[in-house]
Amino acid sequence: MDNQTQKFTEEENEGYIKIDRYNEGKIASIATHYKDILEQLGENPAREGLLKTPERVAKALQYLTHGYDTKPEEILRSAMFKEDYSQMVVVKDIEVFSMCEHHMLPFFGKAHIAYIPNGHIVGLSKIPRVVDAFARRLQVQERLTNEIRDCIQETLNPAGVAVVMECKHLCMAMRGIQKQNSVTTTSAFTGEFAKDKTRAEFLRLITASLH
Numbered sequence: 001m002d003n004q005t006q007k008f009t010e011e012e013n014e015g016y017i018k019i020d021r022y023n024e025g026k027i028a029s030i031a032t033h034y035k036d037i038l039e040q041l042g043e044n045p046a047r048e049g050l051l052k053t054p055e056r057v058a059k060a061l062q063y064l065t066h067g068y069d070t071k072p073e074e075i076l077r078s079a080m081f082k083e084d085y086s087q088m089v090v091v092k093d094i095e096v097f098s099m100c101e102h103h104m105l106p107f108f109g110k111a112h113i114a115y116i117p118n119g120h121i122v123g124l125s126k127i128p129r130v131v132d133a134f135a136r137r138l139q140v141q142e143r144l145t146n147e148i149r150d151c152i153q154e155t156l157n158p159a160g161v162a163v164v165m166e167c168k169h170l171c172m173a174m175r176g177i178q179k180q181n182s183v184t185t186t187s188a189f190t191g192e193f194a195k196d197k198t199r200a201e202f203l204r205l206i207t208a209s210l211h
């Protein structure tokens with residue numbers, strides 16, 4: 001890879017990325033389009049405050065979609081440990097920032113995730129890292145919820161996975177229907193969480209965090 005195509009530094013085989021370098025070619029191209037967009041909006045891209053805006057927006061967009069360059073399964077695989085623990089592990093109140101694929105406006109909120117180990121546990125930080133890997137793409141909340149569930153289920157092979165996500169969508173708040181307080185809840189379960197009792201225990205553990 002040359003400097004034009006290598007935009008981020010991949011951390012040693014762990015599938016996630018640290019943004020300390022942008023794809024300069026793409027930044028320049030996206031910035032050119034944003035200069036045009038500013039003009040179309042009736043702005044003057046040559047005024048001082050806007051001079052660097054097209055480039056800033058291009059970098060921000062590249063950051064906000066950097067999940068495409070991650071390998072969520074490898075994030076999990078990089079810290080899986082054999083452990084004889086078979087109770088529910090819950091990581092709750094994970095901040096989520098994503099962008100809806102319809103309007104490219106943010107949606108954000110929290111994810112609550114549980115799994116029941118089946119021989120292996122995973123490094124706790126890797127669960128929020130998987131959330132970010134899928135959230136930092138153009139998404140709908142439903143697909144984001146399912147992708148996180150499927151990645152954990154298929155990679156860690158636990159006895160069950162539960163994902164509950166609550167988000168506010170700015171495309172519903174600052175435009176369109178303009179409902180500032182509505183929150184969307186999505187959920188996805190596998191394995192043991194299909195059972196009412198297990199699911200109820202998970203929901204009880206996250207109740208205080210729910211909207």
Ligand SMILES: Nc1nc2c(ncn2[C@@H]2O[C@H](COP(=O)(O)OP(=O)(O)OP(=O)(O)O)[C@@H](O)[C@H]2O)c(=O)[nH]1
Binds near residue numbers: 171172177
């Ligand atoms: N199911 C789902 N819908 C979403 C999500 N994010 C945004 N949307 C919706 O996507 C829909 C797109 O509908 P359209 O009618 O094509 O777009 P629009 O004319 O801008 O619609 P309004 O937002 O109602 O003004 C809207 O209803 C949005 O609320 C999401 O994560 N999940």
Ligand SMILES: [Zn+2]
Binds near residue numbers: 101102103105171172
């Ligand atoms: Zn939207």
